Amino acid sequence: MAQARPLRVSVQAWQPPRRIDAIDFWLRSRLLAAAHALRETLRxxxxxxPAASDALADAPVLAQYRAPLWTDGRADEFPLVAGKVHNLRVARRAFDAVEVPAGEVLSFWRQLGRPASWRGFVQGRELRGGCVVPTLAGGLCQLSNALATAAVRAGFELVERHGHTARIEQAGELVGDAVDATVFWNYVDLKVRARQAWRLEVELTGTELVLRIRGRDAPVAPFVPVTMHRASEDAGAALPVARGCLSCDQTACFRHRPQVDVGPEGLTAALLDGWTPExxxxxxxxxxxxxRMQPVPLRLAFWRRPATGWHREPVAEGVAPAREPWAASLRRALWQRLWARQPGRRQASLIDGQRWLAQAFAARLKPEHTQLVVEQSLLPHLQRIGALDGRRIIVLAGALPMTDIEKRLDEASQRWPGDATLRDFRAEPSLVRAESQALARASVVVTPHAEVVRQxxxxxxxxxxxxxxxxLPDARAIHRANVERQELPLVVFAASALARKGARELAAALQGWPCRLRVLGSASDDARLWQGIGHVEHMNWQGDWLAGADVVALPAHIEHSPRAVLRAVAAGVPVVASAACGLGGLHGVREIAPGDVDALRAALLAACRSS
Structure with a gap:
């Protein structure tokens, strides 16, 4: 392996920048970029x-490098740090999961392409002439530093590398085997080559940039650290600290920028979909x-706005109004209306709508948004497009993870193989993986659901x-008609007659027991479901369904929003529910395991005796 040559740069005392120098730099850089582009076109x-292969996805990690995202700069230059992190967020997509064949060269700029604003790059920070200046796509050097360091640790060859002439305040000196590698479009490049095939992985956690190199073979050459030397100083001297345009006291400088007050910890955005009072x-x-970023409350009867929803929640004083993407909301409403009566396709249309909302929300996020409060259904889509990278994530978890949902449905399907509704939909494996990856980076998970907490x-x-x-609903607002008590107990099934809500377990538990059954929702397509039960009444979500109820049952396999059961609890009606309903610890609720018919029957009998 060819060892990278020590880089010698001359460091001069800092001088205030002049416009003529900036113009000269601009002209020279454009000429050099044009000449380099011509050479690369010809040869x-x-x-x-491309990131089109997973051949080395399970290969051992040859080298890894971690660098802080938010602590390597002055607090009063936070906008530039936020811009840097955003640019790394955009650039990560070009480098993550890339596999390079043996003997081939990975060029930083060839891999990334031109860092233009239309690609999502924003103003970040760049070291130029001893200053930290705002520049489009600034901050990418943190990625090139990480790549160069990991490559040297893995024993790779640095075909081309250039070093900085100053360092960022608070960033500290490069220590140990860390390698300095600056880049500037397109002629100041970083190029890496290895004798074996290798895979590059780039990740942005809430606080760090993590870069890993994987390969089947061990490094082919011993590690030799790359050091920098400056002609005017000793080899061990430190790089000078660059002055920042947002914090420099040279207010007469043409590059000086007024400070922007965004707070020391940035801004928080809440990306919302389904409303819940909790x-x-x-x-x-x-x-x-x-x-807040929330969907527009659209419905077929557009002249009647929903009584509840995020649109009803007031915005705090001094906070910008909630942002509502009309186009994505309208598209989702029409799409879900189209597939509303096809069970499997209906669930797929819900996921499509969540994806469109997530894309609209991500486009409205600012680099200064360092913390996101995200509704769980939006997580996998935001993970896929990289909007979660480099941010602290608080998850509003209103559902079980998709991995657990599908596992429970598969188990129920094995128990009731004749019920097609338990197999009518499964999410794409890539979407399930994306949700797991997003949850693995969450800082806080917030939920009222006991089973969600456990999973x-x-x-x-x-x-x-x-x-x-x-x-709980206000008990005074719940109208429960006084009816004459019947000899046969009345069991209310607090859902539509669906297998995933426990309808088949309830039907089995009520066999041979003289009782009446009231189904709160719609009827089942299986006419034999309630066979053997004397009296069955379907409410279709209308009327006083709690009138005369002795017990409310919901032995569901999947239940994320047990609002009907909470209404029964508030009204003082005994409740029997599975652990999947997430009501553990709530007074008046007898909890059973999903699918346990014997336990369900015993709990119903006990509840009826006590009512």
């Missing part, structure tokens, strides 16, 4: 490698200053769990 030195209360109490504790152990109290 390309590298190619762009999450609404959490946002009011914990994040009143968060900028996410295993799937996202790094996240702090916070369980909210269920919001």
């Amino acid at each position: 390309p030195s590298a190619r762009r490698w 999450f609404a209360r959490f946002l009011r109490e914990e994040h009143p200053g968060a900028q 996410l504790a295993a799937l996202a152990p790094q996240a702090a769990s916070r369980r909210l109290d269920w919001a």
Whole structure:
């Protein structure tokens, strides 16, 4: 392996920048960029490698490098740091999961392409002439530094590398084997080559840039650290600290920028979809200053706005109004209306709508948004497009993870193989993986659902769990008609007659027991479902369904929003529910395991005796 040559640069005392120098730099850089582009067109030195293979996805990690994202700069220059992180967020897509064949060159600029604003790059920070200046796509050097360091650790060859002439305040000196590698479009490049095939992985956590190199073979050459030497100083002397345009006292300088007050920790955005009173209360109490992004409340009867929803939640004083993407909301409403009566396709249309909302929300995020409060259904889509990278994530978890949902449906399908509704839909494996990856980076998980807390504790152990109290309806607002008590007990099934809601377990538990059954929702397509039960009444979600009820049952396999059961609890009606309903610890609820018919029957009998 050819060892990278020591880089010698001359460091001069800092001088205030002049316009004539800036013009001279601009002209020279454009000429050099044009000449380099011409050379690469005539005789390309590298190619762009697509992320189209997973051949080395399980290969051992040859080298890894971690660098802080938010702590390597002055607090009063936060806008430039936020811009840097955003640019890394955009650039990561070009480098992550790239596999390079043996003997081939990976060029930083060939792989990334031109960093233009139309690609999503924003103003970040760049070291130029001893100053930290705002520049489009500034901050990409942190990625090139990480790539160069990991490549040297893996024993790779640095075909081309250039070093900085100054360092960022708070960033500290490069220590140990860390390699300095600056880049500037397109002629100041970083090029890496290895004798074996290798895979590059780039990740942005909430606080760090993590770069890994994987390969089947061990490094082919011993590690030799690359050091920098400056002609005017000793080899061990430190690089000078660059002055920042947002914090420099040279207010007469043409590059000086006024400070922007965004707070030391940036801004918080709440990306919302489905409204619940528990999450609404959490946002009011914990994040009143968060900028809300929420769907437009559209419905077929457009002249009647829904009685509840995020549009009904007031915005705190001094906070920007909630942003509502009309186009995505309208597209989703029409799409879901189109597929509303096809069970499997209906669920797919819900996921499509969530994806469109997530894309619209991500386009409205600013680099200064360092913390996101995200509704769980939007997580996998935001993970796919990289909007979660480099941010602290608080998850409003209103459902079980998709991995657990599909596992439970598969188990129920094995128990009831004749029920097609248990197999009518499964999410794409890539979407399930994206949700798991997003949950694995969450800092806090917030939910009122006891079963969700338990499952996410295993799937996202790094996240702090916070369980909210269920919001019970006002008992005074619940009208429960006084009816003459019947000899046969009345069991209310608090859902539509679906297998995933436990309808088949309830039908089995009621066999041979003289009782009446009231189904709150719609009837089943299986006419034999309630066979053997004397009296069955379907309410179709209308009327006083609690009137005369002795017990309310919901032995569901999947239930994320047990609002009907909460209404029964508030009215003082005994409830028998499975653990999947997430009501553990709630007074008046007897909890059973999903699918346990014997336990369900015993709990129903006990509840009827006590009512």
